[in-house]
Amino acid sequence: MSLFRTQVQKMEGYTPGEQPQESGWVKLNTNENPYPPSPDVKEAVQKALEGRLNIYPDPLATEFRKVASELFQVDPDWILPGNGSDEILTILMRTFVDPNEIVSAPYPSYTLYETLAEIQGARFQKIQLQPDWNWPVADALEVAAKSKILFVPNPNAPSGNRWPDEDLLSLIPTEGVLVLDEAYGDFCDRPHRCEVLKAGFGEKIVVTRTLSKSYSLAGIRFGFAVAHPELIRGMRKVKDSYNCNTLSLAAATAALKDQDWMQANTNRIRTTRNQLITQLSDLGFEAVDSQTNFVWCTHPDREHERRYQELKRRKILVRYMKFSLEEGVLDGLRITVGTDEEVGQVVDALREIG
Amino acid sequence: MSLFRTQVQKMEGYTPGEQPQESGWVKLNTNENPYPPSPDVKEAVQKALEGRLNIYPDPLATEFRKVASELFQVDPDWILPGNGSDEILTILMRTFVDPNEIVSAPYPSYTLYETLAEIQGARFQKIQLQPDWNWPVADALEVAAKSKILFVPNPNAPSGNRWPDEDLLSLIPTEGVLVLDEAYGDFCDRPHRCEVLKAGFGEKIVVTRTLSKSYSLAGIRFGFAVAHPELIRGMRKVKDSYNCNTLSLAAATAALKDQDWMQANTNRIRTTRNQLITQLSDLGFEAVDSQTNFVWCTHPDREHERRYQELKRRKILVRYMKFSLEEGVLDGLRITVGTDEEVGQVVDALREIG
Numbered sequence: 001m002s003l004f005r006t007q008v009q010k011m012e013g014y015t016p017g018e019q020p021q022e023s024g025w026v027k028l029n030t031n032e033n034p035y036p037p038s039p040d041v042k043e044a045v046q047k048a049l050e051g052r053l054n055i056y057p058d059p060l061a062t063e064f065r066k067v068a069s070e071l072f073q074v075d076p077d078w079i080l081p082g083n084g085s086d087e088i089l090t091i092l093m094r095t096f097v098d099p100n101e102i103v104s105a106p107y108p109s110y111t112l113y114e115t116l117a118e119i120q121g122a123r124f125q126k127i128q129l130q131p132d133w134n135w136p137v138a139d140a141l142e143v144a145a146k147s148k149i150l151f152v153p154n155p156n157a158p159s160g161n162r163w164p165d166e167d168l169l170s171l172i173p174t175e176g177v178l179v180l181d182e183a184y185g186d187f188c189d190r191p192h193r194c195e196v197l198k199a200g201f202g203e204k205i206v207v208t209r210t211l212s213k214s215y216s217l218a219g220i221r222f223g224f225a226v227a228h229p230e231l232i233r234g235m236r237k238v239k240d241s242y243n244c245n246t247l248s249l250a251a252a253t254a255a256l257k258d259q260d261w262m263q264a265n266t267n268r269i270r271t272t273r274n275q276l277i278t279q280l281s282d283l284g285f286e287a288v289d290s291q292t293n294f295v296w297c298t299h300p301d302r303e304h305e306r307r308y309q310e311l312k313r314r315k316i317l318v319r320y321m322k323f324s325l326e327e328g329v330l331d332g333l334r335i336t337v338g339t340d341e342e343v344g345q346v347v348d349a350l351r352e353i354g
Numbered sequence: 355m356s357l358f359r360t361q362v363q364k365m366e367g368y369t370p371g372e373q374p375q376e377s378g379w380v381k382l383n384t385n386e387n388p389y390p391p392s393p394d395v396k397e398a399v400q401k402a403l404e405g406r407l408n409i410y411p412d413p414l415a416t417e418f419r420k421v422a423s424e425l426f427q428v429d430p431d432w433i434l435p436g437n438g439s440d441e442i443l444t445i446l447m448r449t450f451v452d453p454n455e456i457v458s459a460p461y462p463s464y465t466l467y468e469t470l471a472e473i474q475g476a477r478f479q480k481i482q483l484q485p486d487w488n489w490p491v492a493d494a495l496e497v498a499a500k501s502k503i504l505f506v507p508n509p510n511a512p513s514g515n516r517w518p519d520e521d522l523l524s525l526i527p528t529e530g531v532l533v534l535d536e537a538y539g540d541f542c543d544r545p546h547r548c549e550v551l552k553a554g555f556g557e558k559i560v561v562t563r564t565l566s567k568s569y570s571l572a573g574i575r576f577g578f579a580v581a582h583p584e585l586i587r588g589m590r591k592v593k594d595s596y597n598c599n600t601l602s603l604a605a606a607t608a609a610l611k612d613q614d615w616m617q618a619n620t621n622r623i624r625t626t627r628n629q630l631i632t633q634l635s636d637l638g639f640e641a642v643d644s645q646t647n648f649v650w651c652t653h654p655d656r657e658h659e660r661r662y663q664e665l666k667r668r669k670i671l672v673r674y675m676k677f678s679l680e681e682g683v684l685d686g687l688r689i690t691v692g693t694d695e696e697v698g699q700v701v702d703a704l705r706e707i708g
Contacts, residue, residue: 003531003558004588005452011591019410033408042403045601049396053573053605054387056373056566083437083575086594094473098359099453119448119592177357204357216408219600221437234358237365238473240440246573247399247601251407 007121018317026345028336029317031157031184031294033216035268035339037251038261041217044254045247057246064244064253068224071256072194077229080236081252083243085183085210085223086112089151092179092206092225093120094238097148104143105151106135108158108323108330110181113151122148128326133159133288135167144171144178153181155188158321158334160290162188165196172201177231179206183223184292186214186266187273194226203228206235213293214266215255222252269293273337279347280335290337298332308333310353316346361475372671380699382690383671385511385538385648387570389622389693391605392615395571398608399601411600418598418607422578425610426548431583434590435606437597439537439564439577440466443505446533446560446579447474448592451502458497459505460489462512462677462684464535467505476502482680487513487642489521498525498532507535509542512675512688514644516542519550526555531585533560537577538646540568540620541627548580557582560589567647568620569609576606623647627691633701634689644691652686662687664707670700 002009018029065076072078082088089112097103099121105113107126117124125147127140133156144150150173155162172178185192194207206227212218222244225235244252255262273290280287280297287297298304308320322331335346356363372383419430426432436442443466451457453475459467461480471478479501481494487510498504504527509516526532539546548561560581566572576598579589598606609616627644634641634651641651652658662674676685689700 003529003585004449008449008588008591019412021412027409030410032410035408037407041407045399045403049399051573053391053395054389054570055381056384056386056572057575058373058375083441083599084594084596086596087437090594095358095362098475121452175357212410218410218596219405219407221411221596221599231357234362237362240438240444242438242440242572242575245437245575245599245602247605248599251601 007118011115011118020317024315026316026338026342028338028342028346029319031213031292031336032218033213033265033269033293034342035216035265037216038255038258040254040258040261041251044250048247048250051246053246056242057244057249059241061244061249064224064249064256067253067256068226071259072226074194074197074226075229077232078197078226080225080227080232080239081244081249082223082225082239083248084212084221085181085208087239087243088208088223088225089113089116089179089181091235091238092149092177092208093117093122095235096177097122101148102143102146103149103151104147106140106156108321110151110153110157129159133161135163135171140171145174147173148176149173149179150176151179151181153183155184155291157184157292158294158296158319158332160184160288160292160294160296162291165199169196169199169201172204177204177206179208181208183208183210183213185209186262187269187293188291189270197226197228203230206231211252211255215262216265217251217255220248220251222248269337272340272343275340276335276337276343276347280350283347283350293337295335295337296332297335302331304331304333307350307353311346311349314349316349318346359475361472365469365472374671378669380670380692380696382692382696382700383673385567385646385690386572387567387619387623387647388696389570389619391570392609392612394608394612394615395605398604402600402604405600407600410596411598411603413595415598415603418578418603418610421607421610422580425613426580428548428551428580429583431586432551432580434579434581434586434593435598435603436577436579436593437602438566438575439535439562441593441597442562442577442579443467443470443533443535445589445592446503446531446562447471447476449589450531451476455502456497456500457503457505458501460494460510462675464505464507464511483513487515489517489525494525499528501527502530503527503533504530505533505535507537509538509645511538511646512648512673512686513650514538514642514646514648516645519553523550523553523555526558531558531560533562535562537562537564537567539563540616541623541647542645543624545620551580551582557584560585565606565609569616570619571605571609574602574605576602623691626694626697629694630689630691630697630701634704637701637704647691649689649691650686651689656685658685658687661704661707665700665703668703670703672700
């Protein structure tokens, strides 16, 4: 007899992504930002180190919430910080979803939603996107209506496309919440600013954000939710009292204050991304017009796995992904937008590999 | 209609403990260590700051687990790190407990166990301790037997007493796990070293540890579980992939390596604690023979709340606690063992207050 919950017993164990510890790799597989965070981050952490680490952090993250609320033009009680936006997704699940209730998400998209639904004992329903990454409107409406949470990454991963707010507003669950996971929001040509929360049905929407991507802070684990205070109030009951530590709070606050730094980096990445898309097309790939810091591409010859292996042999890591569809399989390569040099290397290698 | 789960809707909102932001307070209310962490911690964090914060942390916490496993004389796959031991308690709940199953804990003890059980939709059963803080053996056996998890802080909070391992081994649930929360374990006159895991029923026990207290690192949020690899394997499925960040991993690893520093501080605190117990007795209090960094005391006149308020008026914060028992109420003061000077101030003030 297993001591574990049935859900946990039958789950696959977590397999961490490829994170080679030795140097010499061109690492374009986990959507990290190739540029360092604002120098203000280091300064803020050093200052926090001079303070008292023997004392608990501020459980209300007062300073961070103040800065975030100014950025999004809301009151601080609209903001809930977390230990990475992954923790925010967990908190959402535990705040809103009872066992056997329905949690849904577009497919293909971020695989963590299904894992979190499994842990919570919820029923997970995929909404299979059309081949052009648009919504299958009738199916989507039907599934969304009965969901406790519909998770939508916008822009989507691994495709990188962004849906218009209007499309998503029509998908708000009848008795649940729409979670807009804007992990890659700052990379859009016209970045979001949580405008959608101020529209008519805003009180049933939660926006999640991370500092891992646009702010170059994957290492400090910091994300946050933006939502109407009534929703935040429930989510706060579920979170650990001290879920963010003194050093990451200092780092996140400093990073958010330095918008110029973040925007300079996301601008550079956008430029490199657009070059990458063009170069991939020149090589015969079909590349999605990405609004993120990665590009999803497929080749008419479907030899994606071979190319992934050939790249890996050259110490270039990209992500090979494979999804089972209702009919057949979709696979392809997801390439993180690194520096110009790194992207040049992957393009040269793909040209050579053929 | 509420969008929240019923459990969440009916829960009390979290009220953070008193954390005055201005200086000038003698703060003996949240069991923080009055001494700073090892200087190696600052050095390790500074070194990590020179590294790449734009890259995800090691999801397996390889270096930390190596150091912790050497300390406890187990293999690294016996160790699971978390964002504070509070996160470990949450992971335990989600790994082992289905809705409506029984979770139990002695009472009075750490109030978080009940909150976490509520969030999970479990049935929480208190095992009311005897007035001398011993177990009510027959009741305890009955409740423990049917529990999915029995949480036991050892030493206990707020009482500070430690139970012999033999007492606890008899309480292992028939089809569940015994969680020994050793947050204060390093303050015992003879500290634990997870010996209990190597005894006959070790495969049904999880020990949790924190760096917040003995290692003076409440600010970095770091705790970990020690258990048989089979249990750790299930718990790992439930945790967020990157639940510990680069800076806190560096801090925690450095702190654990500097055992001399931690032991020098816990020795000082033990000496101050024993003085405090004597002085409280001299003032007419009954003080538990604590094995932690706090002292629980009551006075025959039961005027604990008045004393708490009088202390607060003098800018001395201690914890006034009140528990509803099967018959009547138990209240008293829990005083954190600060520096000799701080403890001198609280004793002088209590003498003056009368």
